[in-house]
Amino acid sequence: MDLTVALGCIKTMKEEGHHDAEEYKIGILTRNLFTDVSEISGFPSERKGDVVLYKQEFSWEERERARLEGRKPKPDNTVTIEKPMTSKEIAEQRARGSKLSTYSTCICVPKAYIEEVKI
Numbered sequence: 001m002d003l004t005v006a007l008g009c010i011k012t013m014k015e016e017g018h019h020d021a022e023e024y025k026i027g028i029l030t031r032n033l034f035t036d037v038s039e040i041s042g043f044p045s046e047r048k049g050d051v052v053l054y055k056q057e058f059s060w061e062e063r064e065r066a067r068l069e070g071r072k073p074k075p076d077n078t079v080t081i082e083k084p085m086t087s088k089e090i091a092e093q094r095a096r097g098s099k100l101s102t103y104s105t106c107i108c109v110p111k112a113y114i115e116e117v118k119i
Helices: 003-015 036-041 060-069 087-095
Strands: 025-029 050-056 076-083 102-110 114-116
Touching: 003 025, 003 050, 003 076, 003 087
Parallel strands: none
Antiparallel strands: 025 050, 025 114, 050 076, 076 102
């Protein structure tokens, strides 16, 4: 998958007013990622070199503490990653009445597994 798919996906999310589209960054996985599905199939869910969208995670407790103290929350060392859909896949989802733009969401991925792509 190339970067144009990820850029197009973020652009679509922003145009449609996705509530946290501004939080997403583009990254490349630096190692294979194994999930519950991997344990069944024996193959990694996401592979080293895959282009993904990711956003920083914050614990609920930290978000609340920061809100009460009037400051920004401190991020965890984990991120949520999602695979971006192509513009064709997004169009097919819209034709079905779906607002999905990504798939294969993985939470609590160590931030060290992602190399940010600066554009």
